[in-house]
Amino acid sequence: EIILTQSPGTLSLSPGERATLSCRASQSITTIYVAWFQQKPGQAPRLLIYDTSIRATGTPDRFSGSGSGTDFTLAISRLEPEDSAIYYCQQYFDAPLTFGGGTKVEIK
């Protein structure tokens, strides 16, 4: 099983700042099948990024994904108040499909 570890647990930043969220895999993910989700309180998760770096329909271009092997990153270039949420990474290549524990982004 591929274990995904996200860091930091919580990120507290001001509007306009850049956020960098990390997702580290316990073993190399040999494909690009890494996704990022945004979840706001009381809502279902929403797909932001798939195939490591491709923005899903409706994802603002201030969100970008990158990485390979064991290290993957979600960057939010200019934080806006509505970006306050928990962000999860996921690998959807190797069974069992696994999610990271999440990073909470707080906007000051």
Add this chain to the structure above:
Amino acid sequence: EAQLLESGGGLVQPGGSLRLSCAASGFTFSTCLMSWVRQAPGKGLEWVSTLDGTTSTYYADSVRGRFIVSRDNSKNMLYLQMNSLRAEDTAVYYCVRRLKLGGGYPFEFWGQGALITVSS
């Protein structure tokens, strides 16, 4: 517009059974890979099961042998039969559509979820 609507959630005693349903609309359900994902209260996301367009099924170790995923393409319905329920199965269960995007099948669209509480 695509919609996924879960139903059948509620309170069940340990050892009991429950069937979740997911009604799909606004897209060609029969050709879609579908999954169930759960989230325990205040916790992260856990993949539970996947069913392809026909009969191939996949389960997390934590539910294999107790849960059964199925679909009725004529009714655009996805089901999750949950047996021998345990307290640790308490969670919101999400029905998820997985579309062929790029090279794989990401978890592209999620229903709003149904809460299952296992407690005596």
